[in-house]
Every structure is written in structure tokens, then in C-alpha cells.
Amino acid sequence: MNGSERITDYIDKLADWRGKTLARLRKLINEAAPGLVEEWKWNTPVWSHNGNVVAVGAFQDHVKVNFFRGAQLRDTQGLFNAGLDAKATRAIDIHEGDVIDEAALKDLIRAAIALNDAGPRPKTPTGQKKPKAPKTPKQ
Numbered sequence: 001m002n003g004s005e006r007i008t009d010y011i012d013k014l015a016d017w018r019g020k021t022l023a024r025l026r027k028l029i030n031e032a033a034p035g036l037v038e039e040w041k042w043n044t045p046v047w048s049h050n051g052n053v054v055a056v057g058a059f060q061d062h063v064k065v066n067f068f069r070g071a072q073l074r075d076t077q078g079l080f081n082a083g084l085d086a087k088a089t090r091a092i093d094i095h096e097g098d099v100i101d102e103a104a105l106k107d108l109i110r111a112a113i114a115l116n117d118a119g120p121r122p123k124t125p126t127g128q129k130k131p132k133a134p135k136t137p138k139q
Contacts, residue, residue: 006040010058017096018058024100025056025065032106033113050116054109065092065105073111077104 001009011022022045029036029047036047044057052068067073070080070090079101082091094100 003037003039003045007038007045010045014058018063021063021094021100022056022058025063025094025105028100028102028105029054029056029109032109036113049113053112053116061095063094065094067091067108067112069112069115072115073108075108077101077107079104079108 007026011019011026013019014022026045033047033049033053036049036053039046039048041052041055044055046055047053054068055064055066057064057066064082066083067080067090069088070083071086071088073090075090079092080090082093083089092105
């Protein structure tokens with residue numbers, strides 16, 4: 001089973017509002033960027049383009065939309081409401097009855113893709129010591 005088929009199966013098994021929300025989010029993601037690749041990673045739907053862009057998962061009381069490089073995105077519409085302290089990611093938690101600002105979500109998806117297209121993620125500290133500066137000859 002490929003990634004798209006696994007995502008379809010995942011959505012179909014959620015017979016409540018979360019399945020409908022996931023199906024709607026999938027449609028919005030694909031409308032925003034038809035070229036995204038649907039994948040199944042970490043037991044969750046992931047869309048990628050030059051790296052991971054966004055993941056969507058169902059939890060007991062909410063659906064989470066996680067942007068892998070969300071901390072670097074400008075969220076002008078204030079969609080991010082979860083993971084605000086994370087170093088790299090940002091998320092949108094959607095609860096039953098919440099209204100999704102579809103245009104703003106699509107803009108955020110396109111911005112995340114543009115960020116991936118702009119280049120690699122910035123390096124994170126690894127805890128390694130900085131190399132010593134070379135000694136200059138004494139004169």
C-alpha cells in the first residue's frame with residue numbers, strides 16, 4: 001500500500017468528525033499545492049516537497065496540522081495555536097466545531113513550500129566544540 005492509499009485508509013477508519021476534518025484538510029492541502037507528495041511516516045499522513053512540509057493527525061479530541069518548519073513561517077492570520085514553544089515546528093489544533101480559515105491555511109501551506117524551496121534548514125547546535133582558530137606565526 002502506498003502513502004496515498006494509507007492516508008485514505010486512515011481517514012476511512014475515522015467515522016466521526018475527525019475523519020471528515022482530515023478529508024477536508026487533505027483536499028485543502030492538495031488544492032493549495034497539487035505537486036505535494038503524499039507519504040505515510042511515523043504512522044501519520046505527511047505531505048512533502050523538498051523535505052517534509054506538513055503532517056496531519058487525529059487525536060482523541062482534536063486534529064493536529066503540524067508544519068515542520070513552522071517556526072520560520074510568518075503566520076499573519078494567527079492560525080498557529082499549538083507547539084508555539086517548539087524550536088522548529090508549529091501546529092494548528094482543530095477541535096470539533098472549529099471553523100477552518102481555508103484561504104489562510106492554503107497560504108500557509110504555500111509559504112511552507114516556498115521555505116523548503118529556498119534551501120536547507122538552518123543548522124541546529126550539536127554540542128560540538130568550535131574548532132580552534134589556526135595559530136598565526138610569530139614575527
